[in-house]
Amino acid sequence: MHPILEAFWYILPAYFANSSPVILGGGTPIDFGKTWRDGRRIFGDSKTWRGFLGGLTVGTLIGVIQQIIYPYYPSLSLAFKVSFLLALGALVGDLIGSFIKRRLNLPPGYPAVGLDQWGFLISALCFAYPVHTIPTGEVLLLLVVTPLIHWGTNVLAYKMKWKSVPW
Template sequence: MLKELLLAIVIYLPAFVANGSAPFVKRGHPIDFYRNFIDKRRIFGDGKTFEGLALALTFGTTVGVILSKFLGYDWILISFVESLMAMLGDMTGAFIKRRLNIPRGGRALGLDQLDFVLGSSLALFLLGVRVNVIQFIFIIVIAFVLHTFTNNVAYRLKIKSVPW
């Protein structure tokens, strides 16, 4: 059982690294090009930038390069796609928050912590990487706890403007 849980961490590591690296970009070019949706609110907001996406994909894929030494070279591609889908999940979360009129940095409990996990899980499923229910639930718990902890640390280090 412990082996399965540790394997889950390894499988999701590219997504965790990608999601955790994007906030290191302080300023950049917004992915939504400052455009509004039909509800007159920003599509994603200033927090989702091309530079943040590039950094996330670079770091997440780098994890895949390291994992490929142990799991096979296909993990480079798996890690890239997993990182990309994690970031698309994060952008989907931002899109939903804007529709709910939650400003950038505003709290959306659950959505803030799990959007990237759902995106990366979809990638893993589509790529044929099997994760069982116990592993998935474990990752959700880990993501929630780690997200809460790391965001608090990032806030104290002035990397983030809010502690969530």
């Protein structure tokens, strides 16, 4: 597989996990409405259990489907593990970003350049690293193009009325 395609094929579960909560979210907030010691919400209402678990499920399933379509890993079980870790890492990275944004007193949904685009990606790569990784050049490619993809998908989600703001 060409390195550019390999990079995107590898990270696709994280991309799907990160974007799925926009559609699948709602319900009980992950922080249960609790506040941090600064008096601000830990994550906010936009981070919900349904979105988190939905994103984890979608990201993992995407990886399994990818493996069925094009066997990239030596086994389906490895594909499952890597996809699960990429999805989990993406969602945890997004939660970390929300936590930081709340500490900075930024409202939910407010753009934080860099944090929104790279937080989920770096976290996903770190979570999956012990099981499988991609070459450094492919990681660098993802670091460059992910902000553009993130921006494009946010605009699309806004136009589809899945998001109330285009960022």
